[in-house]
Amino acid sequence: MAERNTEQIEKIRDVVAQDLLSGRIDLLLGWEKGHYWWQSRPLFARSKKDLDKLVWDPFCAVNLSRYLPDELKIHSKVGVLVKGCDARAFNRLLQDHMVQRDRVVLYGLPCPGMLDYSRLAEEAGGNLVGLVEQNGRVILKTDSGEKEAERKDLLIEKCRDCLYPNPVVYDQMLFSPQGEKSAPERFKVVEELENLSAEERFAYWEKELSRCLRCYACRQACPYCSCRECFVEQENPRWQGRAYQTSENFMFHLVRAYHGAGRCIDCGECERACPVGIPLQELNRKLIKDINELYGDYEAGLDAELEPPLLTYRPDDPAAFSEK
Amino acid sequence: MSAALNETSADWEPLVVAFCCNWCSYAGGDLAGTSRMSYPANVKVIRVPCCGRMNPMFVLRAFQRGADGVLVAGCHPGDCHYSTGNYHGRRRLSAFKRLFEFAGFEPERFEVRWISSSEGDKFAEEMETMTAKIKALGPNRKMRDARWQSVTQSK
Ligand code: SF4
Ligand code: SF4
Numbered sequence: 497m498a499e500r501n502t503e504q505i506e507k508i509r510d511v512v513a514q515d516l517l518s519g520r521i522d523l524l525l526g527w528e529k530g531h532y533w534w535q536s537r538p539l540f541a542r543s544k545k546d547l548d549k550l551v552w553d554p555f556c557a558v559n560l561s562r563y564l565p566d567e568l569k570i571h572s573k574v575g576v577l578v579k580g581c582d583a584r585a586f587n588r589l590l591q592d593h594m595v596q597r598d599r600v601v602l603y604g605l606p607c608p609g610m611l612d613y614s615r616l617a618e619e620a621g622g623n624l625v626g627l628v629e630q631n632g633r634v635i636l637k638t639d640s641g642e643k644e645a646e647r648k649d650l651l652i653e654k655c656r657d658c659l660y661p662n663p664v665v666y667d668q669m670l671f672s673p674q675g676e677k678s679a680p681e682r683f684k685v686v687e688e689l690e691n692l693s694a695e696e697r698f699a700y701w702e703k704e705l706s707r708c709l710r711c712y713a714c715r716q717a718c719p720y721c722s723c724r725e726c727f728v729e730q731e732n733p734r735w736q737g738r739a740y741q742t743s744e745n746f747m748f749h750l751v752r753a754y755h756g757a758g759r760c761i762d763c764g765e766c767e768r769a770c771p772v773g774i775p776l777q778e779l780n781r782k783l784i785k786d787i788n789e790l791y792g793d794y795e796a797g798l799d800a801e802l803e804p805p806l807l808t809y810r811p812d813d814p815a816a817f818s819e820k
Numbered sequence: 821m822s823a824a825l826n827e828t829s830a831d832w833e834p835l836v837v838a839f840c841c842n843w844c845s846y847a848g849g850d851l852a853g854t855s856r857m858s859y860p861a862n863v864k865v866i867r868v869p870c871c872g873r874m875n876p877m878f879v880l881r882a883f884q885r886g887a888d889g890v891l892v893a894g895c896h897p898g899d900c901h902y903s904t905g906n907y908h909g910r911r912r913l914s915a916f917k918r919l920f921e922f923a924g925f926e927p928e929r930f931e932v933r934w935i936s937s938s939e940g941d942k943f944a945e946e947m948e949t950m951t952a953k954i955k956a957l958g959p960n961r962k963m964r965d966a967r968w969q970s971v972t973q974s975k
Pocket of ligand 1: 715720721722723725726727728751752755756
């Protein structure tokens with residue numbers, strides 16, 4: 497069992513219970529425990545009683561904003577708990593006109609970063625049965641005893657290089673913000689790949705992508721993939737073939753990543769959702785890095801008023817090809 | 821499939837697909853023709869309304885179906901028939917070109933050029949250069965649809 501952060505959970509419950517009762521919101525999107533103690537899954541709370549299941553623990557990685565477009569079809573007002581990445585996802589959806597600001601109440605949760613079960617298990621060595629957090633350290637409990645580790649070494653991939661753990665948009669901030677963060681290694685893998693030859697890069701991606709099941713979990717988890725009809729399911733023309741072959745893998749992955757050009761908020765949910773561990777985030781980050789280099793710094797999701805770089809231009813823009 | 825496309829033969833000829841904008845580059849190709857300039861028959865031209873209309877899926881699909889190189893040609897910046905189409909195209913195609921290369925494709929396989937309707941000579945020249953580059957590079961085997969490959973190999 498993970499130690500429950502009872503005080504914080506009580507506070508969240510108090511605030512949202514009032515709003516559910518008063519009718520300010522009809523539904524709250526939060527988290528509840530999943531099948532295992534190290535899983536927290538989305539909670540759809542419609543009554544005060546549902547809130548008994550609410551948790552806020554180091555496994556609440558699921559980006560809840562992704563559920564808003566669907567829930568707003570059946571509820572008139574929805575409340576949602578937002579970490580840093582959920583808040584940026586909300587801005588993304590707002591820019592795509594998939595949500596309406598006045599129909600959503602955002603409760604801000606500054607995020608300490610979520611923990612990765614596979615890293616915990618590996619670090620613990622034995623059969624992991626629970627954990628306790630203490631001042632930036634995690635005490636892992638196994639059948640045979642306890643082991644301590646640095647919290648930052650146990651974070652899930654997407655939290656390691658997260659720059660904005662504090663919600664950038666909210667109606668009510670529930671706790672005091674986390675300190676400033678830096679992410680010096682955000683583009684490290686991209687740069688390593690850039691330094692390889694074309695042949696080596698192709699071999700790398702061909703191998704990585706060959707595991708793709710085309711289950712589209714990456715798309716389902718993604719806040720920029722809000723299209724009603726995705727190109728992979730279009731029948732006429734049928735862009736995405738079903739065959740298991742290299743060219744179809746590249747078709748899907750290049751187009752999926754490209755659809756996020758200037759839009760991806762770098763929340764890493766695609767990679768976290770992928771059942772076969774494809775490093776999808778590196779494709780997304782390549783685009784973020786290049787667009788920033790070519791057309792100026794831009795962080796998707798930070799400010800819904802700023803125009804995404806591929807929706808605008810300057811007459812004197814540089815190009816990645818010869819313009820002579 | 822024509823013998824020109826048979827990859828195993830020594831006199832292999834590349835297939836280059838050129839997406840040309842209706843208002844400038846396609847007219848540039850017309851001018852090259854009416855001025856009796858010649859350019860390689862390896863180039864197959866597909867007319868698009870504007871280079872801002874280019875969906876990268878067109879490019880990937882061309883490669884899947886047998887292209888060895890793809891060129892997108894549009895009006896010079898500032899000359900777009902729709903005023904800003906090529907400005908948008910420049911950003912989008914730049915981002916795509918970099919991503920395409922990041923995935924391990926050779927930079928020469930996908931190019932973008934500005935060719936106006938009065939530049940028949942430039943049109944012929946660019947088609948010449950592109951074809952020569954792809955010929956030196958060899959056939960595209962990375963992004964080719966397996967069914968297409970079996971068709972050519974059985975011939
Ligand atoms: S992959 Fe592209 S078409 Fe499909 S949902 Fe995402 S953005 Fe839309
Ligand atoms: S989640 Fe992974 S396996 Fe599924 S479609 Fe996406 S990349 Fe492929």
